[in-house]
Amino acid sequence: MxxxxxxxxxxxxxxxxxxxxxxxxxxxxxxxxxxNVKYVLDLRDFPGDPVEKILVHDYEAILADDDVKCxxxxxxxxxxANKFVRQAIEKGKSVCTSNKELVARYGAEILxxxxxxxxxxxxxASVGGGIPVIRSINESLTADNFDSIAGILNGTTNxxxxxxxxxxxxFDEVLKDAQDKGYAERNPEADVEGYDACRKIAILxxxxxxxxxxxxxxxxxxxxxxxxxxxxxxxxLGLPIKLLGLMKKENDKVYAMVAPFMLENDHCLxxxxxxxxxxxxxxxxxxxxxxxxxxxxxxxxASAVVSDVVEIAKNNSKNxxxxxxxxxxxxxxxxxFKARYFVRVEGEGQSDKLRKxxxxxxxxxxxxxxxxxxxxxxxxxxxxxxxxxxxSVLNLIRIAE
Amino acid sequence: MxxxxxxxxxxxxxxxxxxxxxxxxxxxxxxxxxxNVKYVLDLRDFPGDPVEKILVHDYEAILADDDVKCxxxxxxxxxxANKFVRQAIEKGKSVCTSNKELVARYGAEILxxxxxxxxxxxxxASVGGGIPVIRSINESLTADNFDSIAGILNGTTNxxxxxxxxxxxxFDEVLKDAQDKGYAERNPEADVEGYDACRKIAILxxxxxxxxxxxxxxxxxxxxxxxxxxxxxxxxLGLPIKLLGLMKKENDKVYAMVAPFMLENDHCLxxxxxxxxxxxxxxxxxxxxxxxxxxxxxxxxASAVVSDVVEIAKNNSKNxxxxxxxxxxxxxxxxxFKARYFVRVEGEGQSDKLRKxxxxxxxxxxxxxxxxxxxxxxxxxxxxxxxxxxxSVLNLIRIAE
Numbered sequence: 001m002x003x004x005x006x007x008x009x010x011x012x013x014x015x016x017x018x019x020x021x022x023x024x025x026x027x028x029x030x031x032x033x034x035x036n037v038k039y040v041l042d043l044r045d046f047p048g049d050p051v052e053k054i055l056v057h058d059y060e061a062i063l064a065d066d067d068v069k070c071x072x073x074x075x076x077x078x079x080x081a082n083k084f085v086r087q088a089i090e091k092g093k094s095v096c097t098s099n100k101e102l103v104a105r106y107g108a109e110i111l112x113x114x115x116x117x118x119x120x121x122x123x124x125a126s127v128g129g130g131i132p133v134i135r136s137i138n139e140s141l142t143a144d145n146f147d148s149i150a151g152i153l154n155g156t157t158n159x160x161x162x163x164x165x166x167x168x169x170x171f172d173e174v175l176k177d178a179q180d181k182g183y184a185e186r187n188p189e190a191d192v193e194g195y196d197a198c199r200k201i202a203i204l205x206x207x208x209x210x211x212x213x214x215x216x217x218x219x220x221x222x223x224x225x226x227x228x229x230x231x232x233x234x235x236x237l238g239l240p241i242k243l244l245g246l247m248k249k250e251n252d253k254v255y256a257m258v259a260p261f262m263l264e265n266d267h268c269l270x271x272x273x274x275x276x277x278x279x280x281x282x283x284x285x286x287x288x289x290x291x292x293x294x295x296x297x298x299x300x301x302a303s304a305v306v307s308d309v310v311e312i313a314k315n316n317s318k319n320x321x322x323x324x325x326x327x328x329x330x331x332x333x334x335x336x337f338k339a340r341y342f343v344r345v346e347g348e349g350q351s352d353k354l355r356k357x358x359x360x361x362x363x364x365x366x367x368x369x370x371x372x373x374x375x376x377x378x379x380x381x382x383x384x385x386x387x388x389x390x391x392s393v394l395n396l397i398r399i400a401e
Numbered sequence: 402m403x404x405x406x407x408x409x410x411x412x413x414x415x416x417x418x419x420x421x422x423x424x425x426x427x428x429x430x431x432x433x434x435x436x437n438v439k440y441v442l443d444l445r446d447f448p449g450d451p452v453e454k455i456l457v458h459d460y461e462a463i464l465a466d467d468d469v470k471c472x473x474x475x476x477x478x479x480x481x482a483n484k485f486v487r488q489a490i491e492k493g494k495s496v497c498t499s500n501k502e503l504v505a506r507y508g509a510e511i512l513x514x515x516x517x518x519x520x521x522x523x524x525x526a527s528v529g530g531g532i533p534v535i536r537s538i539n540e541s542l543t544a545d546n547f548d549s550i551a552g553i554l555n556g557t558t559n560x561x562x563x564x565x566x567x568x569x570x571x572f573d574e575v576l577k578d579a580q581d582k583g584y585a586e587r588n589p590e591a592d593v594e595g596y597d598a599c600r601k602i603a604i605l606x607x608x609x610x611x612x613x614x615x616x617x618x619x620x621x622x623x624x625x626x627x628x629x630x631x632x633x634x635x636x637x638l639g640l641p642i643k644l645l646g647l648m649k650k651e652n653d654k655v656y657a658m659v660a661p662f663m664l665e666n667d668h669c670l671x672x673x674x675x676x677x678x679x680x681x682x683x684x685x686x687x688x689x690x691x692x693x694x695x696x697x698x699x700x701x702x703a704s705a706v707v708s709d710v711v712e713i714a715k716n717n718s719k720n721x722x723x724x725x726x727x728x729x730x731x732x733x734x735x736x737x738f739k740a741r742y743f744v745r746v747e748g749e750g751q752s753d754k755l756r757k758x759x760x761x762x763x764x765x766x767x768x769x770x771x772x773x774x775x776x777x778x779x780x781x782x783x784x785x786x787x788x789x790x791x792x793s794v795l796n797l798i799r800i801a802e
């Protein structure tokens with residue numbers, strides 16, 4: 001019997017309890033032991049819910065119980081999750097979590113603490129929900145140097161962009177729809193401003209580099225600036241707009257960013273629609289690899305969390321090495337990073353003039369009152385802004401090849 | 402220093418030596434040890450190749466050397482690979498292999514032997530080349546019951562079908578092109594008749610079931626029957642034709658098959674083109690997960706093989722449990738398995754008559770001399786053949802939803 005305590009009985013926590021109960025035989029097959037939820041910690045009561053019997057309000061009860069080998073942190077937010085996780089590890093308990101804020105901020109530190117205490121700290125569900133991306137990076141993709149990651153890492157914004165495109169709706173219209181359906185929070189900032197995707201690409205980049213990438217250092221732009229007009233052009237050009245988390249290594253520099261991109265014809269993420277997420281990586285031996293699945297939702301996320309519990313049980317709760325040192329990666333200056341651009345400027349019929357500045361630019365079928373085109377060559381942000389000096393720029397969206 | 406011996410210096414073997422030499426720092430980061438190729442076994446000589454210094458012709462030299470902790474079998478074929486692998490394991494050496502014939506036929510037996518000798522037997526590269534599908538099943542997707550697998554498991558046939566569709570070529574024309582490019586063998590039977598895909602879906606199904614699935618029991622149909630006409634309709638209907646390896650659990654029965662399918666609009670494999678492979682799985686908690694990458698080629702395959710070496714080194718060459726028992730899975734009778742069908746029958750203008758038998762059938766824009774349609778409901782093979790009694794059937798292709 002391998003006893004776990006689940007911290008938080010919200011969307012993910014209730015999913016974790018369900019997965020452990022419903023799929024007990026599967027877990028036993030892989031871990032060799034019966035997995036049992038001994039406690040659920042939550043401040044709330046759940047009258048009538050079977051969880052009542054194992055519900056505790058005081059974390060000390062869990063910390064004090066040596067039978068609990070693994071703590072499942074699915075409360076979210078940095079504190080008190082951070083404190084609880086460290087306390088568990090110091091008590092000799094392994095921890096797994098779906099908490100991307102916690103992992104992005106303190107991943108390296110907590111991994112070191114786990115190593116010092118010879119317990120495991122796993123976080124498969126913190127990126128890409130049910131997509132097995134973290135374990136793939138740590139256990140499978142171990143023979144390559146990876147020079148790029150591109151990820152659709154946020155289901156809410158991908159749902160919104162897909163719906164804007166399929167149904168010709170505005171940002172505000174699809175935001176309301178996503179909120180009504182429960183895909184977006186009442187305060188949607190973390191999703192639509194790209195903060196959620198930023199934490200996830202920070203975690204992936206840290207793992208690929210084996211060193212700390214601070215999410216605060218990552219240039220982050222959300223989808224609030226994407227208009228019906230942008231979507232119109234994206235459809236005419238056949239270049240769907242996606243919010244990407246991106247890492248690229250170029251000339252020994254590591255660049256990381258979150259921004260909306262238009263995706264070229266052969267880009268392997270261009271068909272990832274709706275609430276699905278996907279991560280593609282490019283290795284020097286493997287070439288392109290892509291992992292796709294549900295990036296959020298109670299059960300897919302819970303399944304990933306529970307796969308961590310299985311891994312911990314299988315390893316008798318001993319340390320599982322993950323390379324993520326505290327030393328910071330010096331990120332390249334993103335304003336020097338070059339990409340082709342989709343450009344919209346005010347005023348009709350400016351293509352002749354623009355063609356002189358942007359050789360071989362591809363002009364889209366135009367909407368009234370503006371001129372839109374895609375550059376044939378790549379520019380840094382600084383360069384393109386200089387070239388567009390004197391024009392009233394309506395939007396600039398990078399092209400992902 | 403973790404010493405390995407590579408059996409076979411062909412396409413994959415030379416890739417393995419290159420990956421271990423070129424990416425030694427990456428391997429060390431993950432395994433904690435320097436990986437060293439101490440021997441390469443091949444019957445041939447390679448004058449002038451740096452491998453000469455470590456080349457041996459006699460396997461006994463490798464077996465007798467206790468410094469060799471891991472044998473990398475990349476010769477292909479059942480014998481003598483099978484004998485060599487078992488000898489290595491009995492000598493206390495771990496083994497990894499890219500050999501799908503060997504793994505499909507003897508996977509369960511060799512895993513038991515490895516367990517008995519407390520060494521590892523890994524085979525990541527045997528399915529999907531560089532796609533991390535085997536380790537994902539064994540280490541990541543461990544909290545779900547999976548009720549279906551669909552895979553594009555053979556790069557050669559996928560390249561051929563993509564080219565037939567993109568360039569309006571016949572099967573014979575694209576086969577010649579694939580042979581000229583080195584994607585297809587001079588004797589292309591294993592690829593085009595689906596035998597290669599069959600072994601791969603047998604391995605995946607065995608792992609998902611935790612029990613032996615004999616590849617001889619899997620109904621296997623290749624792509625030799627796919628004509629220019631089929632491709633014409635597939636394009637008109639927007640249903641690309643792909644050779645799928647398929648597993649489905651229905652009513653406690655496991656069905657497995659390899660056959661060409663037309664893929665519905667929202668099928669997550671429909672955009673997998675060219676030499677790429679992909680595997681999608683459906684779990685009761687995760688929903689759909691898909692893994693995509695290069696299914697063949699020297700370096701992608703070698704990278705997967707070397708990731709097994711890293712895993713073995715990390716585990717000090719001790720046994721890594723994989724659930725695959727010798728007891729056979731009783732496969733369901735594939736002729737009772739139901740699917741919607743694309744149907745072509747001889748003779749023009751038969752749609753009125755056919756509509757009486759096939760309610761709500763969708764008729765394609767017709768070619769001269771025949772009538773083609775897609776059924777609205779699912780039929781077993783037996784049922785559809787009965788319903789088409791009296792017609793001269795030109796082709797039947799199942800639809801994958």
